[in-house]
Amino acid sequence: MRSPDWRRDRRHDRLRATRERRWRTPGEGPQPSPALLVALVLACLTLMTLDQAGDGSPLDPARRAAGEVFGPVEVAADTAVRPFTEVSGWFRSRNSMQDDLIALQAENSRLKSDLATQGYNRNRLEEYDGLTAAARSLGYDLVPARVVGLGPSQSFSSTVTIDAGSDAGIHPDLTVVNNDGLVGRVLRVTRSTATVLLIVDADSVVGGRVGESMEVGFLHGRGVLGNDGRLDLELVDQTAVPAKHDAVVTWGSEAGGPYVSGVPVGRVTSVYSSLRESSQRAVIDPFVDFGTLDLVGVVVPSGTPSDRAVIESSGGLR
C-alpha cells in the first residue's frame, strides 16, 4: 500500500529540494568577477571626474562624435513618427474644440482689456527700447528648425535636439525662440543637429527685465518640464516689487549672445520676499509650452549662410 505513494513523495521531495537549491543560489551562470565590476565602476567615476572639470571638458569631442552618429538617426526617427503623432490632432472631439473656443474667447477679451489699459506703458516702453539703442535687436534672421529629440526627465536636465546644425549656420550660444517667446540657447552643435538648453532647466540663468518697471533681474529655471514648469525671477533691486501679470522680457547681453534682448519670456504669477536672501522673488509662468515644443527658430545674425530658407527680420524668406 505504501510503495507507489512513498516513491512519488520521495521524487517530489527531491524535485522540491533542487528547486529550492536553485532558488537559494540564484545566478549560477557567470557572475561578474569583482575585478571587472570594480574596473567598470572606476571607469564611470573617471568619466564623471573628467566631465566635471567645467568648460572645455575633455569629453566634448566624444559628445560631438556621438552627436554626429545619433543626430541624423534621431532626425530620421522623428520624421518617421511625425505622421502618426499628428493623427491625434484630427480626432479631437467637438467638446475639446468647444473648450478651446471658450478659452480663446476668454483670452481674447483679457488681451483686449490689457491693450486698452496698457497702451500708454507700451508706447513708453517702445520709446525706451528705441532710446537704449537696441540697434542690435534689429536685423536678426531666424533659422527654422524642428525639435527631434527630448532629453528624458529621468536625466533631470531639460535639453532638446533640433534638426539644424552647423550646416544651417548655427553655432553655440545663439538664442532659440518660437511663436510664443524664449525657448533657450544653443549648447553645442553637430553638422546636422544642435542641442538646446531650455530656460526651465535648473542650470539655466537668463537676464530678465520686467516690462512695466524696466527692473532687471535673473531668471532661474526650476528643472520641471510639464505644465507646472516655472521660472524664478530674482530682481537686482530689492525694493522693486513686480506686479502680478507683468510681462518679463530678456535683458540681452553684449553682442546679442547668448540671449538677444526684448524676447518675451513669461508672466509674473506670484511674488514673495525672502528675508534670508533680502531680495524679492517672483514666480514666472513661461509663455512657451515646453511639453509640446515643436517648431522653433534660432536667432542668427543677418546674412548668415544657411542650408535652408531663412526667415528675415522683414518677415520674408531668403
Next chain:
Amino acid sequence: MNVVRAAAAAAAVGIAVVLQVSVFPHLAWDGIVPDLCLLVVVGAALTRGAQFAVVLGFGAGVVLDLAPPADHVAGRWALALVLVGYVAGRVRQEARPSAGTVVATVAASSFVGTSVFALSGLLLDDPALGVPQLLEVIVVALLWDLLLTPLVLPAVMAVFRRLEPDRSLA
C-alpha cells in the same frame, strides 16, 4: 558568434536610445519616458547573467550620457546601468524566469537605476533639484518601465537567448 552577439547588443542599445529620445517624448508624462536602455540591460542580465550585463550596462550608459540632447555629467548613467546589470544578474536563474520574477526584477532595477542616477546628481550638484521632485520622477519612471515590460522584455530576452542556444536549453 562573439561579433554577432556584440553587434546585436549594440543594435539593441542604439534602437533603445533613439526610441527613448525621439519617439517616446510624444507619449511622455511630464517629460518622463520609459527607460528602454534599462529594460535592455535587464533582459540581458536575465538571459545571459551579470558578467555580460554589467559590460552592456556600461556601454549603454555611456551612449545615453553622450548622445544628444544629453547634457548631464557623463558617466552618471553608465554607473547607474552597471549597478542595474549587477543587481538584475543576481536574480538570474538557470530555468526561464517566470513572469513574476521578470516584473519584480524590472521594478527593482528601475528603482535602483533611477535612484543611483539621481543620487549621483545630488552628490555632484549637477541639477539643483529637491528630493520630492526626484522621488516623483523615480516613481513615474518605475510605473512606465513596468508598463513597457510585457512589450519589450520578451523580445529582448528572445534575442539574447537565441544568440546563445546552448545555455537556454540548460
